[in-house]
Amino acid sequence: MTPEINGNVEGSFQLIGGNFTNAGEASTQLKMKLFEFGVDDAIIRRAAIATFEAEMNVIIYAAAGQLHYYITPENIKIRVEDMGPGIEDIEQAMQEGYSTAPEWVREMGWGAGMGLPNMKRNSDEFMIESVVGEGTTVHMTINLNE
Amino acid sequence: MKLSELAEKLSLKIASHTEGMNGNITGAYSSDLLSDVMANSKVGNVWITLQTHINIVAVASLKGLAGIIIVGNRQPQPETIEKAEAEKVTILTTSHTAYETAGQIYQILST
Numbered sequence: 001m002t003p004e005i006n007g008n009v010e011g012s013f014q015l016i017g018g019n020f021t022n023a024g025e026a027s028t029q030l031k032m033k034l035f036e037f038g039v040d041d042a043i044i045r046r047a048a049i050a051t052f053e054a055e056m057n058v059i060i061y062a063a064a065g066q067l068h069y070y071i072t073p074e075n076i077k078i079r080v081e082d083m084g085p086g087i088e089d090i091e092q093a094m095q096e097g098y099s100t101a102p103e104w105v106r107e108m109g110w111g112a113g114m115g116l117p118n119m120k121r122n123s124d125e126f127m128i129e130s131v132v133g134e135g136t137t138v139h140m141t142i143n144l145n146e
Numbered sequence: 147m148k149l150s151e152l153a154e155k156l157s158l159k160i161a162s163h164t165e166g167m168n169g170n171i172t173g174a175y176s177s178d179l180l181s182d183v184m185a186n187s188k189v190g191n192v193w194i195t196l197q198t199h200i201n202i203v204a205v206a207s208l209k210g211l212a213g214i215i216i217v218g219n220r221q222p223q224p225e226t227i228e229k230a231e232a233e234k235v236t237i238l239t240t241s242h243t244a245y246e247t248a249g250q251i252y253q254i255l256s257t
Contacts, residue, residue: 020199020200020201023201024203024204024208027208028204028207028208028233041210045210048208048209049184049185049209052204052208053184056201108197108199109178109179109180109195109201110181110201112179112181112182114179114181114182115181118181118184118185
């Protein structure tokens with residue numbers, strides 16, 4: 001099915017570090033937008049999971065961040081930038097099971113070292129840039145047409 | 147099988163979104179790691195967990211799960227119930243452990 005997207009649609013959300021209560025708001029809104037456009041359910045879910053994991057990383061690790069999405073008839077581009085501690089070793093952070101999350105976050109069932117791998121797995125293109133002491137930016141592209 | 151039939155067989159108590167009891171379940175997934183659930187559960191699964199905090203609602207909703215069963219007599223937090231009602235996510239509770247609950251569901255669904 002071809003999504004009914006006329007022109008390009010974009011939006012952004014502010015994310016606040018430590019705000020677990022509103023976690024998932026950005027993903028839910030993006031999901032509803034894609035649903036309105038008639039995007040395939042499986043693709044919507046991939047976008048929702050990738051976005052939610054990115055949201056969680058900002059909430060767990062950073063002081064604040066911003067999520068920006070850009071939807072075209074071909075794909076969804078999601079960019080999440082944060083003012084966080086940055087990632088020293090991206091290759092290590094990408095390994096499933098590796099996490100630097102504090103104990104109380106792990107008790108909530110987060111910090112299993114699966115967030116970044118989940119984002120990558122659900123994206124068609126995935127790129128991460130990070131500067132220690134400044135922050136991290138994640139770029140994800142999800143194709144709308146198989 | 148409908149979630150309501152499963153709830154009856156396991157004597158589950160409803161904590162949120164009763165309307166969701168009419169939904170069909172495709173299977174179950176048992177895990178307390180939220181990213182693991184997002185990665186490995188399937189659409190329409192019922193999710194067995196001991197987590198009670200608000201983020202379980204977003205996981206179930208974004209992943210399209212049929213419902214959440216909170217085990218071990220734990221109760222969802224008030225803000226979790228509030229969010230679940232808003233997001234139309236059914237939460238059930240049981241005094242049984244995750245092992246017992248998963249085992250019972252496995253038996254019910256494979257016969």
